[in-house]
Amino acid sequence: MSEMKYTPPRLVKARRTATSLGHRVVPVELLGFVLNFIWQALSAIPFTLKRYRAETMRAITDMTWGQGSIIVGGGTVPMLVVLGLVIGGSVGVESFATLDLISMGPVSGIVSAFANTRELAPIAAGVGFAAQAGCRITAQIGSMRISEEIDAIESLGLRSIPFVVTTRIIAGAVAIVPTFLIALILSYAACRTVIVQLHGQAAGVYDHYFYQFISGWDITAAVIKVLVFGTAVILIHSYQGFFATGGPEGVGIASGRAVRASFVAIISLDMVLTMLLWGVNSAIEFTG
Template identity: 40%
Template sequence: MADPGETALERAGDAARRAGRDWNRTGDQALFYWDAVIAIPRALRQYKKETLRLIAEISMGTGALAMIGGTVVIVGFLTLFTGGTIAVQGYSSLANIGVEALTGFFSAFINVRIAVPVISGIALAATIGAGATAQLGAMRVSEEIDALEVMAVASVPYLVSTRLVAGMIAIVPLYSLAALASFLASRFATVVLYGQSGGVYDHYFDTFLIPSDILWSFVQAITMAIAVMLIHTYYGYTASGGPVGVGVAVGNAVRASLVVVVVITLLTSLAIYGADGNFNLAG
């Protein structure tokens, strides 16, 4: 709240200083991302074991999370129920106008272009991303990162670039599982629960499932994984203020990554499908 005794000039100066700090923070964040990306070859050469360990940790989790299968199970279940929801809503809505046979089209169209990428990105932010922020934040506040630097271990390649590589590698099987789970759930709900003919469902599903859409969907998922890992590692690497500061960093990172996931989905849709949509509905 502004001080009543503060002049307009002083308020303008305070606003300019805040804007300057925000701009400097944005620049520092961009430099961190650049350093992390260009250090990937070094991380692959010098820290192979650490990269492999992170791939296993990202995929299957650690501690209590590993008991339920880690990120694999979480992403699978989220997209499984998403695919089922799309089938239920699609069949009910289409049945109102007498074209429930097109439920297979709903599954092939919406799952690939919107639902699976967005849900997978949210799952990545909530599991892999939040875990990376908490790990790096705990290392920062306990001065473990400073200790690595003292021992002549480059902290960005060792801690950040390895996680970036692991995220890009692990997202491919994770996203494949997510897409398959959504497809199976949609077919199960439509054919088993609603009693639609399997042949009818498969006909419309196969007709409208475009291979190039699946390819672009994978590209979108990989882009999301890179963005999520960069954002979360930055907030964890720069955390401060003890355990409370780590919690604040995790919250800020999740919020930022969720926004970025939606923005990437929007920009990808505009870039790929904005002109003609690559879609023709015919009899």
């Protein structure tokens, strides 16, 4: 039988109250721990750019191209290029099929200018970045943790969070912006190809409506969205990998937990950023 701790009768209620309050404090304590980790990672960006340039460049190369493949071991460039083409083609198919019901198929360029730019392309970039780069970050940092490489880094006098996490935040910002712009352009081209080539619509009419509704602010806001998504994904996956326990199985569990958290964060941040950048009642502007 297990040994029971004696509590005086008059202290039983006080002990239960303290235990209940302790359980309520745990989430607050965890939140403070996470916020402290985020602060250490973000505030160390100037220090990292000055001291850990070589590691930052290595992280940029690895995150951008990986091993050169599209799926396994690949970087973000091949993945986002494929996603851009597929999403643009899908928007072209669905928008034309819907608008053609009311004889407005050629104005599908409006849908491409708004849907691709404001919502679909940024979300796809964030999800693709989480699935490709995020999982690798958790696996890499998690393996460093369970093999005690992070402890070895600290024993050498290096700051582990800037060296391991902040370098990847900088690399993600450098890699995702030009890659996203390439994917966005490809999504425009894919949508136009579907409307003009497959459905035989006039290219001039499509281009007219597309350029009437596309705007530089929408593209800038989309880049801001992607930067926020990428930073959130890296922080989530780095946190899960940095504090992974339980050997290889624990790293796998941390990766799954990080992916789920990343997807929820991307969708939630998208809603918040859409309201902040365009307002609750977003106006449609003509630019031509």
